[in-house]
Amino acid sequence: MPEETAQPVRGRMRRLLSGLVDLAGRRLSVVVLLLLCLISSAATWREQNPITKRAGAAVARQVLEVCPVPCEVLVVVRDTAVDRAFAAAIERGLAAAGAPIAGRVFGQPRDVRLEFERIARAGGSVDAIATHRIASEWGPVRSAGAPVVAPGSYSWPTFLTPRNLLNVVNQNADIAIIALGMTLVILTAGIDLSVGSLLALAGVIAAVTAQEWFGGAAASPAGLLAAMLLGVAAAALGGLLSGTMVAAFRVPPFVATLGLMMLARGLALILAVGHQRRLVGGGAEGTPEAVRVGAPAFAWLGNGSALGVPNPILLMLFLFVAAHLLMTRTMFGRYVYAVGGNPEAARLSGVPVTAVLLAVYCLCGAFAGLAGIVDASRFEGGRPNAGELYELQVIAAVVVGGASLAGGRGRISGTLIGAMIIAVIQNGLNIAGVASYEQKVVFGALILAAVLLDRLQPKIASRRARMTRGSTSTPVQ
Amino acid sequence: MKRALTGVAAVALFFVLGGCGGGAETGAVEGRDGVAARGTIGFSAMTLTNPFFKIIADTMTEEAERHGFEVVVSDADRDVNLQSQQVDNFLASGVAAIVLNPVDRIAIGPAVRRANEAGVPVFTSDLQAVAEGVEIAGHVGTDNYQGGLLAGEAMIEALGEAGGEVLILHFKQANSCVLRVDGFRRAIEEYNSDRSDGRIEIVAELEGGGLRDEGYRAMADGIQAHPDLAGVFAINDPSALGARTALEQAGRADQVRIVGFDGELAGRQAIREGKIYADPIQYPDQMGLMTVQNIVSYLDGEDFERVHLIPTRLYRQADAERDPTLDQGP
DSSP: OHHHHHSHHHHHHHHHHHHHHHHHHHTHHHHHHHHHHHHHHHHTEEEEOOOSHHHHHHHHHHHHHHSOSSOOEEEEEOSSHHHHHHHHHHHHHHHHHTOOEEEEEESOHHHHHHHHHHHHHTTOOOSEEEEOHHHHTSHHHHTSOSOEEOOOOEEEEGGGSHHHHHHHHHHTHHHHHHHHHHHHHHHTTOOOTTHHHHHHHHHHHHHHHHHHTSOGGGOOHHHHHHHHHHHHHHHHHHHHHHHHHHHHHOOOHHHHHHHHHHHHHHHHHHHHHHHHHHHTTSSSOOOOOOEEOOOGGGGHHHHOEETTEEHHHHHHHHHHHHHHHHHHHSHHHHHHHHHHHOHHHHHHTTOOHHHHHHHHHHHHHHHHHHHHHHHHHHTTEEOTTTTTTHHHHHHHHHHHTTOOTTSSOOOHHHHHHHHHHHHHHHHHHHHTTOOHHHHHHHHHHHHHHHHHHHHHHHHHHHHHHHHHHHHHHSOOO | OHHHHHHHHHHHHHHHHHHHHHHHHHHHHHHHHHHOOOEEEEEEESOTTSHHHHHHHHHHHHHHHHTTEEEEEEEOTTOHHHHHHHHHHHHHTTOSEEEEOOSSTTTTHHHHHHHHHTTOOEEEESSOOOOTTOOOOEEEEEOHHHHHHHHHHHHHHHHGGGOEEEEEEEOTTSHHHHHHHHHHHHHHHHHHTTOSSSOEEEEEEEEOTTSHHHHHHHHHHHHHHOTTEEEEEESSHHHHHHHHHHHHHTTOTTTOEEEOOBOOHHHHHHHHTTSSOBEEEOOHHHHHHHHHHHHHHHHTTOOOOSEEEEOOEEEOHHHHHHOTTSOOOO
C-alpha cells in the first residue's frame, strides 16, 4: 500500500495497536485479571519492613557506625525461623568486626524486659539494640535509652508480596476446584446448588470415618486416604443422585440440586452431632462443631506444601490440567458441549445424552467432595457448616469466566481465570481495608453484571455481525 | 465481547469500591503522622451484623488510636473459613497483634498456629479458642456461667411462687452460650431441690441460632408444642426479641415471661417496655477496651491477667427507666 511507504512508522504502529486490541478482545478476562492485580497493587502500596539475611547484614553495618567497637549490642527478635535467620546475619556481621554481644532475645516483649533486668543485675550495659521494625516498637526496646537500629523500610504493594499471592490462590483453591466441576454442569445448561453441602458432607464423612473406623489419632496414612476417598465417593454419589433426577426424570436441575443441597447439609449435621454425642459417651446432646481428626497427617493436604507452594494450589492446578484435557481432547468433552448446545440435536446425532448428564453431575459432586477434603484437612476436622453459600461464589466464578448459563459455551481456562478474578477482588478489597458490607455489594453487582451481559450477548453479537457485513459491502479504498 | 464487557464492569466496580478503601487509608496515614503509629492490630469479628461485636470493634479502634495503633476490622460473618483467611491476610500485611472472636473454638486452631509460627500474638475476646497446641496471649470475655446463674435467678423471680414450664432458645455452636445454659440449669435445679410444688420445669431446648428470625421460628413451634409455657430463656437479645414476636402473634405474650442475655440497645428498650423481663448484661465496650490494654501491656513487656472474665449484672425494668441511653418516649 502506498500509505505504508509514506508513513511506515504510523502504519506499523497502527498494525501493532490493532493486533493488541485483537489479542485483548480474545483474552480479555486475562487482561481484566492483570488490571485488577494492578489496581490491588496500587491500593495496597505500603511500607514493607524486611526481615531477611541481607537486612540483618545491613543492620550490623549500621550498628558499627552508630557505636564503634567495643560496643555491647543486644539483639532482639521474635522466636520464629525467619527472625532467627535475620538475627544470625546480624551476629555474623558484628562478630566479623569484633563487637561483643551483650545478649540476645528470641521471644516476646516480656523477655526483652527480663533480659534487661538480667543484664542490669550482672552489672553489664547495653550500648545499642539491633532488631527489626516490629520489635523496635516494643515498649522495653523503646524505653531502653540505647540507640535502636532496625532495617530501613521500603515501599512495595502488600498485594504483590509472595506470601500474599500464595494466600490469594490458596484461599480460593477450593472454590476453583468446585468451579471446574460446575463448568461442566453449566455447559450442559444445568446448575448445581448442592456443591457447598456436598463439600461439608465429604469433609464430615472423611473426619468421622478417620476417627471411628480408621484408628483416630493413630490412623495410618492408608487409613486416612481411605477415609478421604469415602468422603469424595459420598459426594460423587450425591452428584449421581441429582444427575439421575435431571437426566432420567427431567427434573429441572435447579430443583433437583436444591433438594440435594438441603439433604446433604442435614446429613452432614446429623453425622457430626452424632459423632460428638458418641465422644461424650452418649446421653448429652452433641453440638454441631467441627469433627476433630487426631492424626497429624490428615492436615497434609490442606496445610502442607511442596517447594514452597501449598498443596491445595498444586491439587487445583493438577485438576485444572485434567479437566482442560478432558474437555478439549476427548470425545466426552465434545459430547458435553453438544448436549449443552442443543440436547435434541445431540440425541439425534447419537450422543448418549443421559449418560453424559449423569457423568457431569457425578463429576461435579466428586470435585465438590475433593474440595471438602481440602477444607477438612485445612481445619484438621470436618465442619458440618462448611461451604455455606459456596454455590454462589462458584457459579459467579464460572459465569465471570465467560461460560453461558444457557449452556454450550464456556471454557475450563475461562473458569480458572474467573475464579482468580473473584479471588483477587476479594483479597484486594480485604487488604485495601474495604468493609465487608461493601464487598457484598461488589459481589452481588458483579454476578448481576455478568449474567446480564450473558443475556445481552446474542443482541450484541447480531449487531456486530450486521456491522461487519456493512463494512465488507463497502468497497475498500 | 461478553467477557470484555464483564471485565469492564468488574474493573469499574473495583474502582468505585477502591475509592472507599482509599478514603479509609488516608485516615490511617494521618494517624501515622499524628501519633507516630506503633503498628496495626488486625481484628476478625464474629459478625458485624450483631451490634455487640460492632461495639467491641468500635471501642477497640478508639482505644488503640490513643495508644498509637491502627485497627483493621474484618467481618468473619460466622464463617471460620473466612476467619482463618483473614488471619492469613493479617500475617501477610505484617500486623503487630491479632484479635479474634473465634467462630469455631476448635477449627480456628490451624490459623492461630500459623500466627504463632509467625511470632504474631493472638488475643481472643468474648469467645475462647480451645484448640490443642495453640498459644493465646490473652483473653477478655464475659463470665458466661455467672451470667447464666443470674438469668436463672431472673426467671425464678419472674415466675414467682407458681413456677411452671420453661423453654430454652439455645445457640449450641457457641461455647459461651453452652456455659450460659449450664449456669441457667444449675440455678433452676438449686431452686427446685427443696420444693415439691411451684417447681420450674425445663421442658425443651430449641435451636434459636442466636438470630431474630431463627428465634422467631423456633418459638412459634415451641409454643405449639408446649401450650402451658410460662417462661423462655433466650441466650441473647436477638433471639429473645424473635421469641417475643412469635408469642405476640400467638396471643401468648402475657402468659410467657422472657429472660434474654446481652443488654444490647434493642434488648434494653424491650425491657423498658416490659417485653423482656430482664437481661444479664454484658459489657462489650469493656471487652474492647481491656483487649487493647492487654495488647499494649504485652508489647510493653508488662505482666497482665491472661484470662479476664467480666461479671454480668442483672438489668430489669427499673434499671431501664433510669437508663439515659434509652429513648424515654411513652
